[in-house]
Amino acid sequence: MFHVRDEDAALDIVQDSMIKLSQHYGDKPAGELPMLFQRILSNCTLDWFRRQKTRNALFTNIGDLEQRSGEDEGYDWLEVHANSRDTETAQSAEDTTQRAQILQSIEKEIQELPARQREAFLLRYWEEMDVAETAAAMGCSEGSVKTHCFRAIQTLSKALKAKGIEL
16 A cells, blocks of 8 residues: 555555465465565566556546546535644644655655665565565565665665755
């Protein structure tokens, strides 16, 4: 869900991964299945991103620009946004915009990482897998995972500092 930012797509990816796992690896020992599943899930996610890139290059979703019909006709985005300021934890528009821009910059820099570095970084720090699990999922040694993560962190740190973002 965090990787694709679409709950329905995430559920579809997990379902496809489970089907592939059961079809192709049903005869494997139960201890090997979690790592196999993680690798299949990673590959299915990459495939989804590739399909999205192709689809977005070919089509424009005009429906996103139009107001939805039915029960949403009376929905007013400005009214909802204005009402959200009533909470004690509400932030100024400047803070909200700045935070969104920082997150967008971080996501963009993560997407710019080489594929193996991005995969290691996301598995270790986003999926919170340990080094051994990440190595098994990626099909490489633990040392390679550490190297990929170190390089990813160094690259992200330099890129974000160049943009004036220090975390």
